Amino acid sequence: MRSIVERWLNFSRHNRGIRGRLPRAVRLGLIYAIAVLAASPLAASAQNQPTLIPVDPDRPYSHSRYLVGISAIAAVATSKDLDPSPGIQLQIGGRFHRYLGAEMFGEWHSRFDSDFRHYSAWGAGMAFRGFFMTGRIQPFVLAGGGVIQTRRGGGGSTVSDIGFAPRAGLGIDYYLNREIAMRLDTTYVIPVGDPAGLDFISVTWGLQWY
Numbered sequence: 001m002r003s004i005v006e007r008w009l010n011f012s013r014h015n016r017g018i019r020g021r022l023p024r025a026v027r028l029g030l031i032y033a034i035a036v037l038a039a040s041p042l043a044a045s046a047q048n049q050p051t052l053i054p055v056d057p058d059r060p061y062s063h064s065r066y067l068v069g070i071s072a073i074a075a076v077a078t079s080k081d082l083d084p085s086p087g088i089q090l091q092i093g094g095r096f097h098r099y100l101g102a103e104m105f106g107e108w109h110s111r112f113d114s115d116f117r118h119y120s121a122w123g124a125g126m127a128f129r130g131f132f133m134t135g136r137i138q139p140f141v142l143a144g145g146g147v148i149q150t151r152r153g154g155g156g157s158t159v160s161d162i163g164f165a166p167r168a169g170l171g172i173d174y175y176l177n178r179e180i181a182m183r184l185d186t187t188y189v190i191p192v193g194d195p196a197g198l199d200f201i202s203v204t205w206g207l208q209w210y
Helices: 002-020 022-048
Strands: 066-078 085-096 100-113 116-130 139-155 159-174 178-189 202-208
Touching: 066 100, 066 178, 085 116, 085 202, 100 139, 100 202, 116 159, 139 178, 159 202
Parallel strands: none
Antiparallel strands: 066 085, 066 202, 085 100, 100 116, 116 139, 139 159, 159 178, 178 202
16 A cells, blocks of 8 residues: 555655646647547537437438537638648537537647747637538538637747637538537637737538437
Protein backbone atom coordinates (compact mmCIF):
# COMPACT_ATOMS: atom_id res chain seq x y z
CA MET A 1 0.00 0.00 0.00
CA ARG A 2 2.83 2.39 0.84
CA SER A 3 4.42 1.90 -2.60
CA ILE A 4 1.09 2.66 -4.27
CA VAL A 5 0.76 5.92 -2.32
CA GLU A 6 4.33 6.92 -3.17
CA ARG A 7 3.70 6.29 -6.87
CA TRP A 8 0.53 8.38 -6.74
CA LEU A 9 2.34 11.29 -5.05
CA ASN A 10 5.14 11.17 -7.64
CA PHE A 11 2.57 11.11 -10.45
CA SER A 12 0.71 14.09 -8.93
CA ARG A 13 3.89 16.16 -8.65
CA HIS A 14 4.82 15.34 -12.25
CA ASN A 15 1.29 16.15 -13.45
CA ARG A 16 1.32 19.53 -11.71
CA GLY A 17 4.55 20.33 -13.54
CA ILE A 18 2.96 19.46 -16.85
CA ARG A 19 -0.09 21.61 -16.12
CA GLY A 20 2.18 24.52 -15.31
CA ARG A 21 3.85 24.27 -18.70
CA LEU A 22 0.78 23.72 -20.85
CA PRO A 23 -1.21 26.78 -22.04
CA ARG A 24 -4.71 27.05 -20.57
CA ALA A 25 -6.31 26.66 -24.01
CA VAL A 26 -4.41 23.41 -24.58
CA ARG A 27 -5.70 22.04 -21.26
CA LEU A 28 -9.26 23.07 -22.11
CA GLY A 29 -8.96 21.49 -25.53
CA LEU A 30 -7.74 18.22 -24.02
CA ILE A 31 -10.62 18.24 -21.54
CA TYR A 32 -13.09 18.81 -24.37
CA ALA A 33 -11.59 16.05 -26.51
CA ILE A 34 -11.76 13.62 -23.57
CA ALA A 35 -15.40 14.58 -23.01
CA VAL A 36 -16.22 13.89 -26.67
CA LEU A 37 -14.45 10.53 -26.58
CA ALA A 38 -16.28 9.66 -23.38
CA ALA A 39 -19.59 10.54 -25.03
CA SER A 40 -18.94 8.32 -28.05
CA PRO A 41 -20.16 5.11 -26.34
CA LEU A 42 -23.29 6.98 -25.31
CA ALA A 43 -23.91 7.95 -28.92
CA ALA A 44 -23.39 4.35 -30.00
CA SER A 45 -25.74 3.02 -27.35
CA ALA A 46 -28.33 5.55 -28.47
CA GLN A 47 -28.81 3.46 -31.61
CA ASN A 48 -31.20 1.30 -29.58
CA GLN A 49 -32.89 4.22 -27.82
CA PRO A 50 -36.00 6.20 -28.86
CA THR A 51 -35.32 8.97 -31.36
CA LEU A 52 -35.71 12.65 -30.57
CA ILE A 53 -38.46 12.96 -33.19
CA PRO A 54 -40.63 10.25 -34.76
CA VAL A 55 -39.20 8.18 -37.62
CA ASP A 56 -41.04 8.85 -40.86
CA PRO A 57 -40.64 5.92 -43.33
CA ASP A 58 -40.91 8.40 -46.19
CA ARG A 59 -38.07 10.54 -44.76
CA PRO A 60 -35.63 8.07 -43.16
CA TYR A 61 -32.78 10.62 -42.92
CA SER A 62 -34.64 13.52 -41.33
CA HIS A 63 -34.90 12.04 -37.85
CA SER A 64 -31.93 11.87 -35.53
CA ARG A 65 -30.84 10.45 -32.26
CA TYR A 66 -27.60 12.07 -31.14
CA LEU A 67 -24.49 12.67 -33.20
CA VAL A 68 -20.73 12.57 -32.81
CA GLY A 69 -18.59 13.96 -35.61
CA ILE A 70 -15.03 14.72 -36.61
CA SER A 71 -13.90 17.01 -39.43
CA ALA A 72 -10.67 18.27 -40.97
CA ILE A 73 -10.33 22.05 -41.33
CA ALA A 74 -8.70 24.35 -43.86
CA ALA A 75 -8.92 27.95 -42.63
CA VAL A 76 -8.06 31.05 -44.67
CA ALA A 77 -7.48 34.38 -42.93
CA THR A 78 -9.42 37.25 -44.53
CA SER A 79 -8.16 40.17 -42.45
CA LYS A 80 -4.41 39.45 -42.53
CA ASP A 81 -1.91 38.28 -45.14
CA LEU A 82 -1.34 34.80 -43.74
CA ASP A 83 -0.97 31.32 -45.19
CA PRO A 84 -3.95 28.96 -44.66
CA SER A 85 -4.01 26.88 -41.51
CA PRO A 86 -4.94 23.19 -41.20
CA GLY A 87 -6.93 22.05 -38.20
CA ILE A 88 -9.46 19.65 -36.74
CA GLN A 89 -12.98 19.98 -35.34
CA LEU A 90 -15.04 17.68 -33.10
CA GLN A 91 -18.83 17.89 -32.83
CA ILE A 92 -21.38 16.42 -30.44
CA GLY A 93 -25.07 17.24 -30.61
CA GLY A 94 -28.41 16.15 -31.99
CA ARG A 95 -31.53 17.07 -33.90
CA PHE A 96 -34.55 18.28 -31.96
CA HIS A 97 -36.80 18.97 -34.97
CA ARG A 98 -37.05 17.67 -38.53
CA TYR A 99 -35.49 20.89 -39.82
CA LEU A 100 -33.46 22.03 -36.80
CA GLY A 101 -30.41 20.73 -34.97
CA ALA A 102 -27.81 21.90 -32.45
CA GLU A 103 -24.25 20.88 -31.68
CA MET A 104 -21.32 21.73 -29.45
CA PHE A 105 -17.94 21.94 -31.14
CA GLY A 106 -14.30 22.13 -30.27
CA GLU A 107 -11.63 23.00 -32.83
CA TRP A 108 -7.95 23.68 -33.25
CA HIS A 109 -6.24 25.72 -35.98
CA SER A 110 -2.58 24.77 -35.93
CA ARG A 111 -0.79 27.65 -37.67
CA PHE A 112 -1.55 30.72 -39.79
CA ASP A 113 1.86 31.72 -41.14
CA SER A 114 3.50 34.82 -42.61
CA ASP A 115 7.11 35.92 -43.09
CA PHE A 116 7.14 37.82 -39.79
CA ARG A 117 4.63 36.15 -37.46
CA HIS A 118 2.33 33.20 -37.00
CA TYR A 119 -0.99 32.55 -35.29
CA SER A 120 -2.65 29.48 -33.84
CA ALA A 121 -6.12 29.22 -32.32
CA TRP A 122 -8.33 27.06 -30.11
CA GLY A 123 -12.09 27.41 -29.97
CA ALA A 124 -15.18 25.83 -28.38
CA GLY A 125 -18.84 26.77 -28.54
CA MET A 126 -22.28 25.93 -29.83
CA ALA A 127 -24.00 26.24 -33.21
CA PHE A 128 -27.51 25.71 -34.56
CA ARG A 129 -28.26 24.19 -37.95
CA GLY A 130 -31.36 24.71 -40.09
CA PHE A 131 -31.98 22.12 -42.81
CA PHE A 132 -33.68 22.84 -46.15
CA MET A 133 -34.34 19.22 -47.16
CA THR A 134 -34.97 15.91 -45.40
CA GLY A 135 -33.68 13.36 -47.91
CA ARG A 136 -30.29 11.74 -48.33
CA ILE A 137 -28.81 15.13 -49.35
CA GLN A 138 -29.50 17.88 -46.79
CA PRO A 139 -28.23 21.46 -47.33
CA PHE A 140 -28.20 23.60 -44.18
CA VAL A 141 -27.41 27.01 -42.73
CA LEU A 142 -25.34 27.31 -39.57
CA ALA A 143 -25.08 30.04 -36.93
CA GLY A 144 -23.52 30.15 -33.48
CA GLY A 145 -20.45 31.22 -31.58
CA GLY A 146 -18.13 30.46 -28.73
CA VAL A 147 -14.86 31.17 -26.97
CA ILE A 148 -11.64 31.46 -28.96
CA GLN A 149 -8.04 31.78 -27.84
CA THR A 150 -5.39 32.93 -30.29
CA ARG A 151 -1.63 32.79 -29.86
CA ARG A 152 0.50 35.20 -31.86
CA GLY A 153 4.22 34.56 -32.19
CA GLY A 154 7.07 36.38 -33.88
CA GLY A 155 10.20 38.29 -33.01
CA GLY A 156 10.98 35.92 -30.15
CA SER A 157 7.77 36.63 -28.21
CA THR A 158 4.30 35.08 -27.93
CA VAL A 159 1.04 36.86 -27.10
CA SER A 160 -2.13 35.02 -26.10
CA ASP A 161 -5.63 36.56 -26.39
CA ILE A 162 -9.07 35.23 -25.41
CA GLY A 163 -12.38 36.49 -26.77
CA PHE A 164 -15.71 35.62 -28.33
CA ALA A 165 -16.13 34.50 -31.94
CA PRO A 166 -19.56 34.48 -33.64
CA ARG A 167 -19.85 32.39 -36.80
CA ALA A 168 -22.26 31.74 -39.66
CA GLY A 169 -22.10 29.56 -42.73
CA LEU A 170 -23.56 27.09 -45.20
CA GLY A 171 -23.07 23.37 -45.61
CA ILE A 172 -24.41 20.06 -46.80
CA ASP A 173 -24.83 16.58 -45.31
CA TYR A 174 -24.83 13.47 -47.48
CA TYR A 175 -26.11 10.34 -45.76
CA LEU A 176 -24.26 7.14 -46.63
CA ASN A 177 -26.91 5.33 -44.59
CA ARG A 178 -29.20 6.20 -41.67
CA GLU A 179 -26.30 6.13 -39.18
CA ILE A 180 -23.40 7.78 -41.07
CA ALA A 181 -23.29 11.08 -42.97
CA MET A 182 -20.52 12.96 -44.77
CA ARG A 183 -20.42 16.67 -43.98
CA LEU A 184 -19.02 19.68 -45.82
CA ASP A 185 -19.48 23.27 -44.68
CA THR A 186 -17.98 26.74 -45.03
CA THR A 187 -18.12 29.09 -42.04
CA TYR A 188 -17.11 32.71 -41.57
CA VAL A 189 -15.62 33.33 -38.11
CA ILE A 190 -15.21 36.85 -36.68
CA PRO A 191 -13.31 37.00 -33.36
CA VAL A 192 -14.16 40.01 -31.17
CA GLY A 193 -12.48 41.34 -28.07
CA ASP A 194 -8.75 40.81 -27.62
CA PRO A 195 -8.34 38.39 -30.60
CA ALA A 196 -10.11 40.86 -32.95
CA GLY A 197 -8.46 41.14 -36.35
CA LEU A 198 -8.01 37.43 -37.09
CA ASP A 199 -11.16 36.93 -39.18
CA PHE A 200 -11.09 33.73 -41.21
CA ILE A 201 -13.14 31.45 -43.43
CA SER A 202 -13.16 27.86 -42.23
CA VAL A 203 -13.87 24.97 -44.62
CA THR A 204 -14.55 21.65 -42.86
CA TRP A 205 -15.22 18.18 -44.21
CA GLY A 206 -15.66 14.96 -42.28
CA LEU A 207 -18.03 12.29 -40.96
CA GLN A 208 -20.86 12.23 -38.43
CA TRP A 209 -22.26 9.17 -36.65
CA TYR A 210 -25.90 9.10 -35.49
